[in-house]
Amino acid sequence: MSMHEARSPKPTLELVAERAGVSRATVSRVVNGSERVKPAARRAVELAIRELNYVPNRAARSLAQGRTNSVALVVPENTAKFFADPYFAKVVQGVARYLAGTEFMLTLLLSTEADPAKTTRYLQGGNVDGALVLSHHADDRSYADLGNVLPMVYGGRTMSTDQKDIYVVDIDNIAAAKQATEVVIGQGRTKLATIAGPQDMGAGLDRLVGFKQAVQNAGLEPVAIEIGDFTPASGRRIMRQLLDANLAVDGLFAASAQMGFGALQALAEAGVKVPEDISVTSVDDDSFARSSTPPLTTIAQNPERQGEIMAELLIKRINGEQVPEWSIMDTKLVLRASH
Amino acid sequence: MSMHEARSPKPTLELVAERAGVSRATVSRVVNGSERVKPAARRAVELAIRELNYVPNRAARSLAQGRTNSVALVVPENTAKFFADPYFAKVVQGVARYLAGTEFMLTLLLSTEADPAKTTRYLQGGNVDGALVLSHHADDRSYADLGNVLPMVYGGRTMSTDQKDIYVVDIDNIAAAKQATEVVIGQGRTKLATIAGPQDMGAGLDRLVGFKQAVQNAGLEPVAIEIGDFTPASGRRIMRQLLDANLAVDGLFAASAQMGFGALQALAEAGVKVPEDISVTSVDDDSFARSSTPPLTTIAQNPERQGEIMAELLIKRINGEQVPEWSIMDTKLVLRASH
DNA sequence: CTGAAAGCGCTTACAG
DNA sequence: CTGAAAGCGCTTACAG
Numbered sequence: 001m002s003m004h005e006a007r008s009p010k011p012t013l014e015l016v017a018e019r020a021g022v023s024r025a026t027v028s029r030v031v032n033g034s035e036r037v038k039p040a041a042r043r044a045v046e047l048a049i050r051e052l053n054y055v056p057n058r059a060a061r062s063l064a065q066g067r068t069n070s071v072a073l074v075v076p077e078n079t080a081k082f083f084a085d086p087y088f089a090k091v092v093q094g095v096a097r098y099l100a101g102t103e104f105m106l107t108l109l110l111s112t113e114a115d116p117a118k119t120t121r122y123l124q125g126g127n128v129d130g131a132l133v134l135s136h137h138a139d140d141r142s143y144a145d146l147g148n149v150l151p152m153v154y155g156g157r158t159m160s161t162d163q164k165d166i167y168v169v170d171i172d173n174i175a176a177a178k179q180a181t182e183v184v185i186g187q188g189r190t191k192l193a194t195i196a197g198p199q200d201m202g203a204g205l206d207r208l209v210g211f212k213q214a215v216q217n218a219g220l221e222p223v224a225i226e227i228g229d230f231t232p233a234s235g236r237r238i239m240r241q242l243l244d245a246n247l248a249v250d251g252l253f254a255a256s257a258q259m260g261f262g263a264l265q266a267l268a269e270a271g272v273k274v275p276e277d278i279s280v281t282s283v284d285d286d287s288f289a290r291s292s293t294p295p296l297t298t299i300a301q302n303p304e305r306q307g308e309i310m311a312e313l314l315i316k317r318i319n320g321e322q323v324p325e326w327s328i329m330d331t332k333l334v335l336r337a338s339h
Numbered sequence: 340m341s342m343h344e345a346r347s348p349k350p351t352l353e354l355v356a357e358r359a360g361v362s363r364a365t366v367s368r369v370v371n372g373s374e375r376v377k378p379a380a381r382r383a384v385e386l387a388i389r390e391l392n393y394v395p396n397r398a399a400r401s402l403a404q405g406r407t408n409s410v411a412l413v414v415p416e417n418t419a420k421f422f423a424d425p426y427f428a429k430v431v432q433g434v435a436r437y438l439a440g441t442e443f444m445l446t447l448l449l450s451t452e453a454d455p456a457k458t459t460r461y462l463q464g465g466n467v468d469g470a471l472v473l474s475h476h477a478d479d480r481s482y483a484d485l486g487n488v489l490p491m492v493y494g495g496r497t498m499s500t501d502q503k504d505i506y507v508v509d510i511d512n513i514a515a516a517k518q519a520t521e522v523v524i525g526q527g528r529t530k531l532a533t534i535a536g537p538q539d540m541g542a543g544l545d546r547l548v549g550f551k552q553a554v555q556n557a558g559l560e561p562v563a564i565e566i567g568d569f570t571p572a573s574g575r576r577i578m579r580q581l582l583d584a585n586l587a588v589d590g591l592f593a594a595s596a597q598m599g600f601g602a603l604q605a606l607a608e609a610g611v612k613v614p615e616d617i618s619v620t621s622v623d624d625d626s627f628a629r630s631s632t633p634p635l636t637t638i639a640q641n642p643e644r645q646g647e648i649m650a651e652l653l654i655k656r657i658n659g660e661q662v663p664e665w666s667i668m669d670t671k672l673v674l675r676a677s678h
Numbered sequence: 679c680t681g682a683a684a685g686c687g688c689t690t691a692c693a694g
Numbered sequence: 695c696t697g698a699a700a701g702c703g704c705t706t707a708c709a710g
Contacts, residue, residue, distance in 0.1 A: 022680080022681085023680065023681045023682080024681085024682095025680070025681055025682080026679085026680060026681075029679095029680090036679055036680085037679070037680085038679055038680085041679080041680080060686090062686090063685095063686045063687065063688085064685080064686055065686085066686070
């Protein structure tokens with residue numbers, strides 16, 4: 001198209017109907033893939049659409065249908081943390097991939113960004129047909145109530161066990177942490193510590209439980225239990241403290257690979273040999289797990305697949321289909337050099 | 340609200356009007372902040388809105404206004420790269436912050452995700468009122484044509500210098516690279532190499548030009564010019580090659596902090612001392628610049644502010660205001676330990 | 679299989 | 695300052 005060519009008016013369904021010599025209803029039907037259209041009519045409409053370069057107006061369609069064809073992904077974390085955590089990237093990727101095969105658009109809501117009330121208002125305001133929520137903290141109770149108004153699916157279990165009708169896609173965090181800890185114990189280590197995750201989140205809580213179970217099953221006592229926030233910085237800081245405290249820790253379970261990565265940094269800085277002096281394992285198989293020195297022995301989950309499943313369940317719920325409340329995904333142990 | 344309470348129908352503007360005892364037009368006026376409403380009427384409407392918990396329907400509003408109140412941020416990179424690069428995170432943050440003070444929503448379009456045609460269709464389809472484009476490559480020519488249909492603002496200059504009516508927010512990449520290189524030269528280094536950025540992007544191209552200028556001004560010849568892709572991995576790989584080639588390089592300018600970080604890793608692995616054996620500088624003051632060993636001497640830009648400005652310009656253009664085509668932002672030299 | 683018509687929830691000249 | 699009314703571009707029973 002030349003830059004000087006007069007810009008033609010944006011083609012509407014009506015224009016398509018005229019050109020194809022059918023009614024607007026028929027155009028609408030072919031656009032929406034209805035069966036009840038005679039092949040000849042369908043062809044005429046399809047041709048007109050191509051010739052006019054017609055694209056349906058989303059707002060008009062939403063208004064008429066009473067649905068927006070978009071869903072929100074709400075992440076109650078700030079932008080910095082959101083971008084720094086490979087887990088989120090993978091989930092977004094999975095969600096995006098699933099949605100690409102549907103008519104739905106994704107709106108990303110980093111909810112601490114503005115006031116949380118704005119997010120809630122947005123979700124209530126009929127701007128989306130459903131919501132995916134990630135990284136749910138105990139105090140994000142506001143979202144729970146939205147479940148009555150809007151189909152929602154959680155990535156990772158919520159803290160309120162009382163609530164019914166909540167849909168979650170998760171791994172068995174207790175089992176994962178237990179397995180990772182058992183690897184350390186299997187190396188004959190007895191002075192075990194953990195850098196646990198936030199205790200206001202299911203994953204943080206459950207991975208600590210798993211650690212404790214493994215330690216107890218081995219007839220041992222934890223030497224130290226410290227709470228981090230899943231970031232490398234917290235892992236490094238806490239490991240440094242552990243070192244300073246002189247507890248002779250010879251085995252560490254970090255509740256996230258990011259924290260494991262940070263811990264490994266602190267260990268290297270202190271000249272402690274891994275795994276000779278201390279055996280360390282974690283959960284998550286991301287770039288941190290793979291690029292740490294040494295690479296982390298860890299429990300791999302599949303956040304991209306998790307994103308896909310979350311999106312799939314949400315769309316099904318929006319379409320009124322029945323889906324299971326709990327979807328528990330497999331994990332697998334990845335043995336590398338840190339244990 | 341009890342979970343058993345009957346769910347009241349979603350309040351509409353009409354309901355608000357009834358309850359407030361005014362016409363729908365009046366409600367619309369107060370919702371849209373029109374001046375021409377008597378205080379008493381305004382109060383009645385505001386009360387009704389609060390009581391009903393009314394939130395305007397976005398689709399209806401869009402349809403009536405002929406605008407969507409949303410803008411797209413298109414990033415022609417894959418999800419992995421998008422999340423890995425702190426630059427994008429910052430720009431998004433800036434865009435989001437500016438938009439938070441407006442009625443506009445942000446839709447993120449990672450355009451290599453699906454077929455690029457889908458992105459173009461989406462942008463053409465009247466789904467957004469304008470678009471921000473980041474990380475524009477030479478072959479993303481498709482977007483250029485969209486400029487005739489949709490207000491657009493670029494982060495970083497485009498490659499097509501012929502095009503008119505394109506709006507960009509950028510730094511002076513030539514000057515930045517020149518300054519960073521001059522720091523190295525100022526250390527008395529004479530065997531200079533650069534790890535340049537992609538040569539299909541303005542930033543990659545211009546920073547190489549700046550490097551060459553500085554070298555030439557000093558009466559020197561570059562010892563090596565290698566092209567990376569702005570990632571740490573490429574920096575590391577290329578530095579390794581440079582080392583293997585035995586060129587006795589004693590000064591390096593990396594066109595991004597991420598590549599500088601990677602180069603520093605390779606140097607450390609090879610046991611080369613920085614800055615004793617080789618002086619290195621870069622552009623970008625991000626987490627890579629700060630956390631490398633040693634921390635990078637670098638040219639700081641302000642991507643968050645860039646995002647804000649981009650958003651501001653776009654909204655102004657959408658509103659028909661006149662804005663400058665070129666916005667060049669300041670940079671500043673940050674001296675740390677690598678030079 | 680197809681069309682006429684009502685309706686989705688807003689906004690906005692227009693008239694007063 | 696305010697309201698009646700038309701219109702935004704679709705979809706969807708309903709009737710045929």
